[in-house]
Amino acid sequence: MIHTVVFEDKIKIWWDYKKLGKAEKYAVYLGDVKSGETRATNFEFADLMPETEYEITVALEGENEIESEKIAVLTHPAKRVIDVTMPPYLAVGNGKVLNTAAIQRALDDCRPDECVYIPDGNFLTGALDMKSNTELRLSKKAVLTGSSEAKDYLPKIHSRFEGTERECYRSLINTGTLDRNGGYNCENVIIRGGTIYGGGQKLRKSIIDAEREELQAELRAKGASDEEIYSYNVTSRFPGFARGRLFQIANTKGVVIADVTCGFSPSWNVHMIYSDDITTCGCKIRSKGISNGDGWDPDSSTNCILFDTEFDTGDDCVAIKSGINPEGNVINKPTEHVKVFDCKTIGYGHGICIGSEMSGGVNDVTFWNCDVYDTFNGIFVKAPEERGGYVKNFSVYNCRAPQIKVQTSKYCCNVAENAAENPPVLENFRFEDLVLRGVERYWDNRPIEKCYAVSLIGAAKPGYAIKNVVIKNVKIEPRPLLADQEMYFENVENVTIENVEAE
Incomplete structure (x- = not known):
């Protein structure tokens, strides 16, 4: 059985090699196109479109590829982005300003169809709480850095x-x-x-x-x-x-x-x-x-x-x-x-x-x-x-x-x-x-x-x-x-x- 972790722009798949079948390599397909080969039991498809159905196949690779399993996966809808550096939050990513209140306000405001976004920069913060149906998304060059002061993690x-x-x-x-x-x-x-x-x-x-x-x-x-x-x-x-x-x-x-x-x-x-x-x-x-x-x-x-x-x-x-x-x-x-x-x-x-x-x-x-x-x-x-x-x-x-x-x-x-x-x-x-x-x-x-x-x-x-x-x-x-x-x-x-x- 192929298992999935699904986002709006990405699908990760994984499988149990004892159940799917042991192989030196696995071939992975998106639709009819071979996306790659892997010795691991997971694979990632990136740069996908939101709310789009994709057909995924994993095959045991050998002299003759044997189709092991095929599944259809629907990517998630795109979410509205809440940028913590924009009003009314105005977080500062210089590694010096403590942004706990700004980021926490964004997380509190976040609805299920939104995500809190940390852009490039180094954002210093104390303890943060995430409620149900919330996403915290960081850019590749974003760093969220915890304060080194105990008081910032009270009560x-x-x-x-x-x-x-x-x-x-x-x-x-x-x-x-x-x-x-x-x-x-x-x-x-x-x-x-x-x-x-x-x-x-x-x-x-x-x-x-x-x-x-x-x-x-x-x-x-x-x-x-x-x-x-x-x-x-x-x-x-x-x-x-x-x-x-x-x-x-x-x-x-x-x-x-x-x-x-x-x-x-x-x-x-x-x-x-x-x-x-x-x-x-x-x-x-x-x-x-x-x-x-x-x-x-x-x-x-x-x-x-x-x-x-x-x-x-x-x-x-x-x-x-x-x-x-x-x-x-x-x-x-x-x-x-x-x-x-x-x-x-x-x-x-x-x-x-x-x-x-x-x-x-x-x-x-x-x-x-x-x-x-x-x-x-x-x-x-x-x-x-x-x-x-x-x-x-x-x-x-x-x-x-x-x-x-x-x-x-x-x-x-x-x-x-x-x-x-x-x-x-x-x-x-x-x-x-x-x-x-x-x-x-x-x-x-x-x-x-x-x-x-x-x-x-x-x-x-x-x-x-x-x-x-x-x-x-x-x-x-x-x-x-x-x-x-x-x-x-x-x-x-x-x-x-x-x-x-x-x-």
Whole structure:
């Protein structure tokens, strides 16, 4: 089945190569004209006419092309453009004037048949809110830059960070209102084009400093001594938990983020919480040098699609989450039906992972055609025993990575009294058509270290071993052997290994 992301002037298509058919290359047609060939499982048609029907065909290419599927797609109607530099908004793109009020007024005024347009220039702004049926469109040379001052992201809003709901500074762009018990309160949001950068390390420091001062005042009001306050400042991570993200997508249904170069949030970049039908495509996500600079994090959300995106991040490129124990176990909202494909890393980064905040459960996740070869962790399921929850039905196809890890080892942010009653349930994993490097590459220029190409470590408690694993068509590249073996299994049941080649 061919899936589409449709605009007034552009159509992006994608397909699951396991369902459409594996091929060295695919031929793509617009009408009767061959538009191109691709080894990826996505393709873009640009410079199209609004409100026009196009016939699209994808064929498996070989000696004889076999038509796989044909669809008809209608482009969207053209939208009236609201230029933020024109009256009554008069935003200034010199990188110095703070344009929060002007851009927010344009977003508030925007109707479903309009889009807010950021032209060429560098537009400085604080936190912005997008309502339902709104599009934010940037020119190719437009830059939306987040302020580095914490005050520009007040008042705080209810959010979720590191797996727990809390009050946080607002993100640069916000949709919806977080409500664990409610439905979707925002829908149909589009963000596309240009560059959107957050306040980065300066904003991170500004928020942590402001939060620490506030917490110090609270401690003094409770009679804490200077020594106690100093000890708290040294040991506590809580001030950092108040950071916003680049995009916070909360209780929102139907978001497209397309063709945006984005990043340098004070923490995570694209974070969707209790949301559904979120598509990110054609993007470049940058956060190298930012602590907790995750790229794309679905969190207790469903039907999240990421493709044709390039990462250079200061932490996980992708981290699939569903809350931390004990709150995540109680809220019990899993992340389900996630697809990540045709993505790559250009810097180190930590790779693509599930967890470690997965107490609400993770189900039906598929990665394919991803190159995370030079990352630290590669593809990693972080499922600490204390978390509880589950990870089920996880598949990885046709990827390059340093390693595959599924582990229940201890991870940060756990205390024994908050542990779930039982370890996570980990079952139904498939790893197929992979090239594994068998080494870890650190992001801080430490020497490359050898590791197991595949490491599966389940919980020792009876009934909680990792179950039902298929490892098929895996090539492990030459490297010094680690303990004379390429794979390590502990507390694993029902493993099928077929055609694993270690050079």
